[in-house]
Amino acid sequence: MLHPEEKIFIVSVVLILVLSFLTTQHYVSPETRWHVRLDVMLALATSASIVALVPFDVYTTLISVDSRIIPVLWSVAYWTTQALTWLLLPIHQIYADAGDFTVASRLHTAVRENLIFYAVVGSLSFLGLVLLLIFHHVNPTSLAHTIIALSNTFGIATGMFLMGYGLVDIPRVLWNMADCQLMLLRAQQHVAELSEQLTESHSELAHAVMVVQTTEQTMPRRHPLRWAMEVIDKESAQLVPVRLVGELRFEELGDDYDYDFDDVQGLAALRRRLKRATTVYLRTKYQYMLVVRNAFRNEDILENSKRAETGGAWRFRTKSPAAREGMAAELWERALFLWKCILRPPTLKFSAVVLGMFSFMVVLAESTIWVNTIFNRTDLSVFSHVINAVQESNPVGIQMVVMVPLMYMCICVYFSLFKLGKFKLYSLIPHSSDAFSILLCGALVCRYSAPMCYNFLSLVPVVAEKGGNTVFGKMMGGADVGAAHLFNVFFPAVLPAFCLLILFNIFNRVAGACCGCCVKFAFDSESAADSSLRDKGVDILRQERGNVQAGFPIGEGTVASTGSTQSLLTSSNRESESAHRVRPMDRSDRPADFDLEENIGRENESRWDKAKSRLANALSQSSADRPPSAGANRQNQGSQNTSAIQSSSVWQETRPSGRFLDNVFAGLGSK
Numbered sequence: 107m108l109h110p111e112e113k114i115f116i117v118s119v120v121l122i123l124v125l126s127f128l129t130t131q132h133y134v135s136p137e138t139r140w141h142v143r144l145d146v147m148l149a150l151a152t153s154a155s156i157v158a159l160v161p162f163d164v165y166t167t168l169i170s171v172d173s174r175i176i177p178v179l180w181s182v183a184y185w186t187t188q189a190l191t192w193l194l195l196p197i198h199q200i201y202a203d204a205g206d207f208t209v210a211s212r213l214h215t216a217v218r219e220n221l222i223f224y225a226v227v228g229s230l231s232f233l234g235l236v237l238l239l240i241f242h243h244v245n246p247t248s249l250a251h252t253i254i255a256l257s258n259t260f261g262i263a264t265g266m267f268l269m270g271y272g273l274v275d276i277p278r279v280l281w282n283m284a285d286c287q288l289m290l291l292r293a294q295q296h297v298a299e300l301s302e303q304l305t306e307s308h309s310e311l312a313h314a315v316m317v318v319q320t321t322e323q324t325m326p327r328r329h330p331l332r333w334a335m336e337v338i339d340k341e342s343a344q345l346v347p348v349r350l351v352g353e354l355r356f357e358e359l360g361d362d363y364d365y366d367f368d369d370v371q372g373l374a375a376l377r378r379r380l381k382r383a384t385t386v387y388l389r390t391k392y393q394y395m396l397v398v399r400n401a402f403r404n405e406d407i408l409e410n411s412k413r414a415e416t417g418g419a420w421r422f423r424t425k426s427p428a429a430r431e432g433m434a435a436e437l438w439e440r441a442l443f444l445w446k447c448i449l450r451p452p453t454l455k456f457s458a459v460v461l462g463m464f465s466f467m468v469v470l471a472e473s474t475i476w477v478n479t480i481f482n483r484t485d486l487s488v489f490s491h492v493i494n495a496v497q498e499s500n501p502v503g504i505q506m507v508v509m510v511p512l513m514y515m516c517i518c519v520y521f522s523l524f525k526l527g528k529f530k531l532y533s534l535i536p537h538s539s540d541a542f543s544i545l546l547c548g549a550l551v552c553r554y555s556a557p558m559c560y561n562f563l564s565l566v567p568v569v570a571e572k573g574g575n576t577v578f579g580k581m582m583g584g585a586d587v588g589a590a591h592l593f594n595v596f597f598p599a600v601l602p603a604f605c606l607l608i609l610f611n612i613f614n615r616v617a618g619a620c621c622g623c624c625v626k627f628a629f630d631s632e633s634a635a636d637s638s639l640r641d642k643g644v645d646i647l648r649q650e651r652g653n654v655q656a657g658f659p660i661g662e663g664t665v666a667s668t669g670s671t672q673s674l675l676t677s678s679n680r681e682s683e684s685a686h687r688v689r690p691m692d693r694s695d696r697p698a699d700f701d702l703e704e705n706i707g708r709e710n711e712s713r714w715d716k717a718k719s720r721l722a723n724a725l726s727q728s729s730a731d732r733p734p735s736a737g738a739n740r741q742n743q744g745s746q747n748t749s750a751i752q753s754s755s756v757w758q759e760t761r762p763s764g765r766f767l768d769n770v771f772a773g774l775g776s777k
């Protein structure tokens with residue numbers, strides 16, 4: 107017969123598995139491979155299981171029950187997260203991002219690019235081993251305690267800052283969300299910023315496709331690595347989501363066209379670049395769509411609220427082309443108006459106040475850990491007093507009292523981790539997150555779950571006073587000695603000062619005063635006002651609203667598209683893109699100092715000679731596979747166009763003809 111606390115734990119495990127699966131499915135893109143999804147689910151499930159074990163451990167400690175299964179569960183969960191965060195997931199991140207063509211070569215690339223990461227970890231491990239040798243305590247137990255101590259020190263040191271930001275920003279975000287006018291202004295600015303980013307990602311994707319085409323046309327048909335080029339060529343048709351219309355000057359490729367197809371590493375780099383360019387474009391496109399929808403939603407709320415204030419009907423109507431009729435539609439519109447215009451703002455503000463109180467209690471408990479350590483039985487933690495007030499015979503009550511603040515602390519840490527994507531380290535986008543980003547987030551979640559749980563046990567000293575040390579506390583306590591113990595006790599005292607700096611936006615003020623171009627510690631909710639970007643965003647939203655009212659999806663009609671996938675570029679973006687489009691450059695357009703032999707330099711001349719030699723070999727080998735008439739026509743065409751580069755589409759449904767490269771090199775090589 108299962109005890110009540112065991113039933114609660116089993117239910118928690120089931121919920122963890124379900125939520126891990128749903129979270130993974132929510133963020134990964136449809137093209138994500140199964141092994142990436144499996145690793146992410148494992149990382150989320152093991153991290154959440156550590157959080158779920160804490161209430162179970164605390165309750166069994168308070169009622170003085172010696173459970174044999176809890177130590178096993180702690181060991182499995184803890185060491186699984188350590189293996190994932192320090193070994194498996196870092197390698198898998200680079201493996202998923204690599205452009206190599208075999209499993210072995212991708213693993214080699216992943217290990218090679220993680221050498222710096224492993225060098226840092228190895229240095230810390232070596233330092234710990236030296237300290238153990240000095241104190242003559244070298245055995246498997248002491249080594250395990252050293253690893254735990256280093257992991258906890260890193261997790262608590264960085265986790266305090268991540269949690270501090272979340273403790274301040276989560277209530278602030280909820281409070282600001284109640285102000286639709288403020289959210290609309292920020293959305294207008296964000297739309298303009300994403301529009302510029304979308305233009306850049308579109309240009310980079312077009313550039314990458316052009317390089318793929320150039321390399322594919324240059325490589326001989328019978329080249330030993332032709333199979334690898336065909337893999338890239340096939341993926342370019344599958345990965346590139348839009349028809350990229352435009353023209354590029356071949357000389358604008360610069361060093362980009364010089365991917366060495368005689369080396370498999372060069373082709374791997376080309377494949378990796380194409381994958382990254384496609385990922386960035388799709389991610390930016392989805393962000394653009396989300397922000398536009400958010401702006402539309404706030405516009406609709408403001409317009410319906412103003413109409414109701416002037417005596418209009420309490421019905422939530424949008425500018426959507428779909429008409430709503432009938433009694434059911436009217437009831438639905440009234441319910442939407444009641445929620446979005448009447449109940450939603452005070453609900454969000456009330457939630458912000460409640461979470462603000464939780465944040466204050468967490469900061470108070472963290473900043474007074476050292477007080478209870480120095481002055482025994484001086485417990486200033488609110489959570490500790492609440493646990494003491496709950497009856498031990500109430501297993502559900504005690505576990506809920508432990509679970510709620512612990513989950514809030516972990517949510518604050520993960521909230522900050524996810525928002526670090528603003529600094530372009532990675533990006534979590536619903537249904538559009540690439541494998542590298544989702545694996546990195548899984549590794550970070552694993553890295554902070556155990557340290558934050560151990561830190562929470564320091565906030566509730568009443569557990570140790572009434573029931574002794576928990577199983578997790580005993581497991582981690584062997585490493586929490588000496589300098590590690592002092593650090594874990596006194597370092598959280600910096601949290602109040604850091605939260606005040608975040609609350610009053612001191613980091614942005616200091617960065618702005620020192621240098622206007624400094625990187626600011628700002629996330630979406632703290633972005634500074636920019637009137638020019640806001641005006642541009644208003645124009646973009648007006649155009650998108652018109653397209654939606656005409657029955658088109660967001661972004662439709664702004665740039666030519668193929669099939670059902672649209673290129674999300676606005677009219678202002680088209681002007682920027684047109685600057686990157688080029689026409690054929692003949693000799694009259696060249697500047698006076700345009701002379702390949704005299705002004706490019708020795709390094710470019712060697713690269714140019716290498717490219718000409720490679721092309722000559724390619725043409726000589728390819729001519730054997732073509733009819734003589736085709737070769738004669740190609741030679742005549744090349745001699746007739748020695749002064750110009752023929753324009754070529756960046757992406758077409760059919761591949762460019764063989765004349766393209768002949769004309770390109772003839773135009774660049776002639777004087």
